[in-house]
Amino acid sequence: MYSTTGIEASNFVSSFDTAFFSVIGISILLLVGITVLMLYFVFKYNRKKNKVAEHIEGNTKLEIIWTIIPTLLALGMFYFGWAGWHPMKNPPKDGITITTIARMWNFSYLYENGKQSAELVVPVGMPVKLKLISVDVLHSVFIPAFRVKEDIIPGREKIMWFIPQKAGVYDLYCAEYCGLQHSYMSSDLRAIPQEEFDKWYTDTTALASTVDESVPGAAGFVIMKTQGCNACHSSDGSKIIGPSYLGLWGKQHIVVRDGQDVLVTVDSAYIRKSIYEPNAEIVKGYQKGLMQSYDKVISEDDISKIIDYLKTLEE
């Protein structure tokens, strides 16, 4: 049912090309034609050659012709645009569904079997449906190579779909302005053959196997990477959006709570609160309202692993 023989990256490339190049082609012809005609008139009827203008007020027949012909052309252009777009709105029943969670400023992908990934891994030749969820502001999934884009609206659940047709690594950008790090909100899309995908997908131990339990904090590091914490918090002391993790554990710093400056010590209770109620206390010098609660996203158990990781970052 789904052709995978095409060399195009996705099933929507050719319909975009038809719509785009039909309009561009006609437009370039008209643009060149009208410009040349204008230049010809300007030379031919220059005052130096043509001292007296002819008195002409108009021509109704011409007006009707140049109303009807552009209207027909425009309707034709509309048709190609509609025809290419219509299937985008009608996702097939089969295929895999991947929940795409967007937040300032990263994407994370949740598969049906509970597997989480910071990279969008998809099988070639299979319809992929992305269930789009935003936890904060507007974002937009834009995959230029696939010619698809759909905005992500907080409070709404939306679906976009495509069939990857060629294996490869593609860029996926956020295309709806979402604040400071908007231009860094991107992720890789890796389209791989079905068998390879099956192996990747069923390997739910992948997480555990790459984590060497003997290294302290390794599990916590993987959790934070998957959740995209490092988009805003560095591990090397540099200031991005939020405070760095370097030397954070056990440190005393001033936070603003209900407009009051309060001195707190970074302990387990503080870390837990910072993850579940990030806006209750804001470290002095940082902005409020940028981080969303990770309640029900990061479990209590995972928080203790994160704390193990933070302990490794003492200065």
Add this chain to the structure above:
Amino acid sequence: MSSHSSSPEPSYIEYQGKYKGIFAWILSTDHKRIGMLYLYSIMTFFIIGAVLGLLMKFELIAPGKTVMEPQTYNAFFTLHGILMIFAVVIPGLPAVFGNFLLPIMIGAKDVAFPRLNLFSWYVYVLGIILVVISQFAGEGPPDTGWTFYAPYSFRTAGNMLPAVLGAFVLGFSSILTGLNFIVTMHRMRAPGMGWFKMPLFPWTLYGTAWIQLLATPVVGVTLLMVVAERTLNIGFFDPSLGGDPILYQHLFWIYSHPAVYIMILPAMGAISEIIPTFSRKSIFGYKFMVASTLAIAFVGYFVWGHHMFTSGMSGTALYTFSILTFLVAIPSAIKVFNWISTMHKGSIDMQTPFYWAMAFIFVFMVGGFTGLVLGSLAANVHLHNTHFVVAHFHFIVFGGTGFAFFAAMHYWFPKIYGRMYDTRWANTGLILFFIGFITLYMPMFYLGYMGMPRRYYDYDEVFHGGNIISSMGAWVLIAGVAVIIINLFRSAKHGPKAVADPWGGKTLEWTVPSPPPVENFEEIPTVTKGPYDYSQD
């Protein structure tokens, strides 16, 4: 009558009234002086906006940080948008040339409500002051882009409220000007000037005025809702308060799309004046030009959804908006065909304003055709929110309205100042401007097609080449702007004196002295002929 000719009335520039110095201008209710107040305000903000644009182009010349931090870049494109849209292009031709010329072109001594007219300028200045406050007070300048999209505009710490209120207040200035123009055209046309003897520039101001009057209140209400939401936590648009961000987009574009026609219609009107004058020939298809103006003003209300093809709307809504978008292009096409046909068998005098008009037709066509590309659903899905869109609307708004503004400036300059500019410098400026413009914006179509999203501070290496060319175009463009403005500025003071009708124009403004006297006409003229009647020549 004879007593007048022995001691001619002073021109509006020389006139000594109650007030002296600057007060003679900022307290004057003379439509010509008010037009000049708008001209100088708009040119000031245009230069600020252009410099911001130039700095943004410096930043984008290479990936990574070049000259500024991301927060600064985000604040720059926000301020660039707010100033250019609300303080420059929307008031633009109607506030400057509409105020100066509308009464003269229809044979009136002033607009219907001269005090309201001056009040509109003060409202405009108040709006600007609020925008300026938003930059320097509070927790840093706004960083939402000129669209203020919810819910980001509720999350950012940036100083949103004054900026939003500023846009709200600027809208009132626009509404009042629109109201004033509508009444003026209905009530004050000279005897004999039926609707179909009115020149085309006033006609486009008429279409524009109705849009200003009917569409601007929508954005006013919307911006007030944002204020209420930010201060009182009433949930209109923010989903965390139970609101809907898509509702915001609908309300915003219900105004802001027709606003594009506020910008472009008077531009088309100015071009429709220039082409007959220099072709020494009546405009081709006058009634079709009028009808297409009204059609654009009317259909322009119903295409806002094409800004939201990927936002989330029913399929029926999407293809309805798409088909209407294609149809709104038809009246613009009719105008282009009529302009070109006006040149046919004319006797064309190649002067600076005519060159500008030709350049306008070219860049406007590029803007229009790429608008069709974006109106096509399948193409839009890929191109939406990329640099393709940025290039398209700069071709329309800066290419269309900007070129027409400079065309109008060079056309009516001798009337306004009573002096002529240096043609050689004027043409040099135009050539630089045109080359810079094309070099700046053409590569952005390609960047967008390749997938570079807009409002990106940083980008992948694949987009580097296009950005280098585009940034270099900005330097040439700015050089052109500088040459044009310096030349006009110098000529306004030192240029040779201009006669009443230096181009051989037929509309009423060319029958009064340059610069026009305070009361415009010694005696209100009686109109017997059409506006572009060259049949006797």
